[in-house]
Amino acid sequence: MKKVILLLTTVFALSLMANDGAGLYKKCIACHGVKGEKKALNKSQVIQGWSKEQLIVSLKGYKDGTYGGAMKGLMKAQVKSYDDAKIEAVSEYISTLK
Ligand code: HEC
DSSP: OHHHHHHHHHHHHHHHHHSOHHHHHGGGHHHHOTTSOSOGGGTSOOOTTOOHHHHHHHHHHHHHTSSOSTTHHHHHHHHTTOOHHHHHHHHHHHHTOO
């Protein structure tokens, strides 16, 4: 079990290096704010303070159409080009914003 965790951690660390969360978040700033403090277009929840896991669930959900409200189509367009590693990297970054 320990080995599996170690392996997963390594894979995750490598994917983080390949993907720069801050860079990936740049295109989100206009709507969500530099620190994730805004309600995007006055519609979204404030994502500042969300856990990484919560962010991953919502972003993957937007991608596959299982999450979101009236404007989920807009968010789908934002994340459709992000693979799992990028979604994790940007989620990691957002979860550190204060
Ligand atoms: C054009 C404006 C816009 C941009 C750019 C944008 N978003 Fe959003 N975002 C929204 C809106 C509007 C919602 C609410 C959508 C809905 O109805 O579910 C939302 C929802 C979200 C949510 C879930 C919050 C909730 O209300 O459940 C997350 C997480 C999120 N966005 C992250 C991102 C990330 C990461 C990026 C950049 C890759 C991004 N957004 C880019 C407008 C935007």
